[in-house]
Amino acid sequence: MLGFLEKVTDYTKEAFDAAKYLIEGLSVTFDHMRRRPVTVQYPYEKLIPSERYRGRIHYEFDKCIACEVCVRVCPINLPVVDWVMNKETKKKELRNYSIDFGACIFCGNCVEYCPTNCLSMTEEYELAAFDRHSLNYDNVALGRLPTSVTSDPSVRPLKELAYLPKGVMDPHELPANKKRAGKLPSQIIKEIQKENTQDELNNNSEDIFPNKINSNN
């Protein structure tokens, strides 16, 4: 008898708990209703890609030495480097270079390892095509520069959340002359340099000789 009663109380408790959690969930959903939409009206508004954004790869034909490092570091050996050996000059002569963006995963290894910096990442991400073969870019297509979102007159560029000032959630109502939260990378570099020089100065005042040796080196 007691066991049965216990079961019943447990069951009721569970039912009440379920109701409680349901109401909690409903309140969360209800709370979301008063938040502003985060919608970016895409073809008319676009987010500015962040620095170090890994978009379509840009390639400079003239810089390339056809070393094929990009092919070796690529996870699927994607770049096609078409070269011939010039017997007279004993140098590689590059004829064609292509990357198939239908298969590329934009990992950026090729850009990282390119010895002559002829590969670089752009901020272009609109790669939709009617035919997947048209995603296979040759060296001419790879050499084109993307149109920047900020320079396109038909597009309203919007800043991403990380680039908004502190407390601002909506890029549409960005207050003028307000800097983003945190420091810029260039500022951080400057600060580090300053600290270093400060340290050096401190070291100089304490002990002159070792520093002199250092500077000689």
Add this chain to the structure above:
Amino acid sequence: MNSGIDLEMSFTQGVQNLGLSHELAHLLWIPLPMLLVLVSAVIGVLVTVWLERKISAAAQQRIGPEYAGALGILQPMADGLKLLVKEDIIPARADNVLFTVGPILVLVPVILSWLIVPFGQNLLISNVGIGIFLWIALSSIQPIGLLMSGYSSNNKYSLLGGLRAAAQSISYEIPLALAVLAIVMMSNSLSTVDIVEQQNTAGFLSWNIWRQPVGFIIFWICALAECERLPFDLPEAEEELVAGYQTEYAGMKFALFYLAGYINLVLSALLVSVLYLGGWGFPISIDWFSSLIGLSIDNPLVQIFAASLGIVMTILKAYLLVFLAILLRWTTPRVRIDQLLDLGWKFLLPISLVNLLVTASLKLAFPMTFGG
């Protein structure tokens, strides 16, 4: 008893004054409320679709439809128009006749159920004696239409969706009917008008929700299950069944399913407001209000005001419930089929039986408050 505005009487009298017989006048009257119901049901659906899209967008921090009309208010019309002119495809190996009859069988009972929704004392299509029982009976026809369309599509997803929908409708019909039965027991009548009248004696304090809180919750859960709204939308669970019994449908036939689903939602919300939230009743008694201004209740101005207030109140309550349904849609995850049947048979059915029993005993113990 027959206070309030009687449109039928005035219409038939007006036509009779033109020199037609009483029967002919009555015959002329019959199609008018039907047309009105169709129009109001469709407008209700359009508003609900727009609300659903806008509120869903707000809950997900989106904007939602915005270009079709101001605030996207014409978006449901655009959707409907698209479905109207879309090609009507019948799959090659589907069963032509059943494939066409299925959606009709789903939609017609739902629209017929609007017969019994009262917006005021005399503002309903027919005050049939069986009232709310008619709705329960009619909603039991729907699973046949679902099974029909599921079977005739000649598609395993459709068949599974149809079977699931039918199983769900049958198992949630029982607690629904039991919850309604408790209400009927308190008001001593099946008629929706009597049920509302019984609740409007002392403003919002006499609403049934205070006397039947458990019944209200059971009814709402079952109504959501009958409408296949989100916590119970597994007949059309897109991750498993593509779109359930609607998978093979396109164009106007799909629109019939769509329409039936939303009409059912609005109807359920209206019935909840009728059964539990005092229907057309204003939270404060109108009699008291009119005596405050110093006008008699029989004053035509007061009558017209009361009637329009009744319509507004009914619709307002119903749409608050629709809002709750939309909120629930984005809060609760979909239940599995075994959880659904567990909830129906092992939780709601015993609880609704206990609720009925308690109501009966309370009615015997306190005949004043629980309807003698």
Add this chain to the structure above:
Amino acid sequence: MNIAYSTELICFLILSAVIVSGSLAVVLLENIVYSAFLLGGVFMAVAGLYLLLNASFVAAAQILVYVGAVNVLILFAIMLVNNREKLKPIEGLKTRKLISGGVCTGLLILLLRVSIITKWNIPGPTSIGEEATERIGEHLFTDYLLPFEVASILLLMAMIGAIVLARREVSIPTDYINDLKTKKSLDDKKIPLLSGNSLK
């Protein structure tokens, strides 16, 4: 002949035509799914007849019970079983059909005779309309109490029987079960193939 009477007559004729042709189709159609759906149509037409007789409660109950429960159950059974296999031709099908047809016509003639011979009390008793619900309740709990209870006990028995049939224990030799319990299915994870709970 006034309008109300003529509409009633037209409705009656349509409903009877639907009932007769529908029930004939239920029996004669080859496709069992069509038969099941038409059966639902016949039930609904019968509900329409009740409506014509001013018995709206009975009509609604007819739809709820016969269309909503019985017919849906039949459809369920058919759809879960139907796998479109060719049925074996039954021996002596023609003679069987002839015999059953003869029995049916005999019954029909008997019923027609009864309906013609009986002195019908026309017009019948006036319908009580809205009061019907209360009257049915009174009858069910006074003079029809015993049949009502017997019917409910019969239904209860049928339900229990159905459950017993559906949950028929599958006889597995105990040695086999014990073997499964001790057997390790995945050597590295050491999970027995069957837990204690799964066989009860």
